[in-house]
Amino acid sequence: MTGKFVIERAKDEQFYFNLKAAxxxxxxxxxxxxxxxxxxxxxxxIxxxxxxxDNYERKESKNNKPYFVLKALNKQIIGQSQMYSSTSAMEAGIASVKSNGPGATVEDLTL
Incomplete structure (x- = not known):
């Protein structure tokens, strides 16, 4: 089983999606x-x-939690990770996006 993108609607009626692992x-x-x-x-x-x-920017939050953002070729941020407990956990998250993102299916919960 591969990952999937899930499109949802926020309370303010805007759209967003999550990439979920298998x-x-x-x-x-x-x-x-x-x-x-x-x-x-x-x-x-994505x-x-x-x-x-090269499209991943590794960052650290104000409370020293590692996280990453994924950028398009134009350097615009197209997705952000959760906060991780360690750098190695963040790197595992990046590896998961790399393996799940390209072939992930799309589930639209806004229909």
Whole structure:
């Protein structure tokens, strides 16, 4: 079983998606989009950009928790991870996005 993108609607009616690993764990979350088509374009961008390590920016939160963002070729952020307990856990998250993102299916919960 591979990962999947799940498109959802926020309370303010905007669209967002999560990339979930095969075990159902969220490994990447998008920004908010006003239109579903924009969220779908974000998914396509992740599918195209997830495999390249250069597209990941490794960061640290104010409380010293590692996390990462995935950027498109134009350097715009297209997804952000959760906060991790260690750098090695963050690197495992990046590896999961690399392996799940390109071939992930899409489940639309907004229908």
């Amino acid at each position: 075990n159902g764990q969220v490994i990447l979350t998008s920004e908010m989009y006003k239109a579903k088509a924009s969220a779908q374009n974000g998914i396509e961008s 599918q195209k950009n997830a495999a390249a390590d």
